[in-house]
Amino acid sequence: MHYSLENPDEHRNHGMEHNPFKALVAPRPIGWISSVSKAGVLNLAPYSFFNAVSDSPPMVMFSSVGRKDSLSNIEETGEFTCSMATELLVDSMNLSSAPVAANVDEHQLAKLETTPSLVVKPPRVAASPSALECKLWKTLEMPRADPARLGNVVVFGQVVAIYINDTFVENGIVNTGAMRPLARMGYMDYSAVRPETVITLNRPVATKDKQSASVKPGPWDGTYR
Numbered sequence: 001m002h003y004s005l006e007n008p009d010e011h012r013n014h015g016m017e018h019n020p021f022k023a024l025v026a027p028r029p030i031g032w033i034s035s036v037s038k039a040g041v042l043n044l045a046p047y048s049f050f051n052a053v054s055d056s057p058p059m060v061m062f063s064s065v066g067r068k069d070s071l072s073n074i075e076e077t078g079e080f081t082c083s084m085a086t087e088l089l090v091d092s093m094n095l096s097s098a099p100v101a102a103n104v105d106e107h108q109l110a111k112l113e114t115t116p117s118l119v120v121k122p123p124r125v126a127a128s129p130s131a132l133e134c135k136l137w138k139t140l141e142m143p144r145a146d147p148a149r150l151g152n153v154v155v156f157g158q159v160v161a162i163y164i165n166d167t168f169v170e171n172g173i174v175n176t177g178a179m180r181p182l183a184r185m186g187y188m189d190y191s192a193v194r195p196e197t198v199i200t201l202n203r204p205v206a207t208k209d210k211q212s213a214s215v216k217p218g219p220w221d222g223t224y225r
C-alpha cells in the first residue's frame with residue numbers, strides 16, 4: 001500500500017475502515033495533563049500527541065483535537081503539569097480520558113490522589129513516578145481539514161520544575177525502564193517500556209577527517225552526546 005494525501009479529497013485513499021496514521025507514529029509517549037480552571041476546578045486528561053520539543057530550556061507540547069477542558073484551563077491560567085503515565089496506572093489513565101463535563105475532576109473520577117506542585121498551581125498525580133511542571137509558552141492552531149471547524153491546537157509549555165521519585169534514581173541516572181512508561185500505539189493499542197526492553201547504544205564517533213564513523217560496542221561509555 002502506498003497512497004498520496006496531497007489533496008484533501010485523498011484522505012481516505014488508504015481504503016481501510018480506520019485511518020492508519022497514528023498506528024504508524026508509534027509508540028507515542030502519553031502526557032497526563034493536570035490543569036485547573038480559573039474557578040479552581042481540577043482537570044486531568046491523557047494526550048498522546050505529546051512530546052519534548054526542546055531541552056534548553058526544557059519545553060514540551062501536547063495537541064488538543066479541537067477545544068477540550070485542558071486547553072481552556074491552560075489558556076485561562078497558563079499552567080499545567082504532565083505526569084508520566086505508566087503500565088501500573090493504565091486503567092486510571094484510561095478512565096481519566098472520559099468525556100465528562102468540565103466540572104468533573106478526573107483525578108477523583110479515576111480515584112487518583114494528587115500532590116501539590118513546587119511552582120505551579122495544578123498538582124501532579126501522586127502515584128506517577130515523575131512529573132513536569134509547566135508554564136504556557138504559546139498555543140498554535142494547526143491547519144484545518146474542515147475550514148468551518150477548529151482543528152488541532154498545540155499547547156507548548158516551558159518546564160519550570162521536575163519531580164522524580166527517588167526510588168528510580170540510581171547512581172545519578174534515572175531508570176526510566178523501571179518506571180514502565182506507557183506508550184500509545186494505533187487504534188486502541190498500548191505498549192509499555194519495561195527494563196528488559198531497554199537497549200543502550202553509544203553514539204557513532206566520526207573519524208578525524210569526518211569521512212567515516214564507528215560505534216563503541218558494549219555498555220554506555222559515559223559520554224552523553
Ligand SMILES: Cc1cc2nc3c(=O)[nH]c(=O)nc-3n(C[C@H](O)[C@H](O)[C@H](O)COP(=O)(O)O)c2cc1C
Nearest residue numbers: 045046047048049063064065068069070097098099
Ligand atoms: C491514551 C490517550 C491519548 C489521547 N491523546 C489525545 C490527544 O493527543 N489529543 C486529544 O485531543 N485527545 C486525546 N485523547 C482523548 C482525551 O484524553 C479526551 O478527549 C479527554 O476527555 C480530554 O479531556 P479534557 O476535556 O478534560 O481535556 C487521548 C485519550 C487517551 C486514552
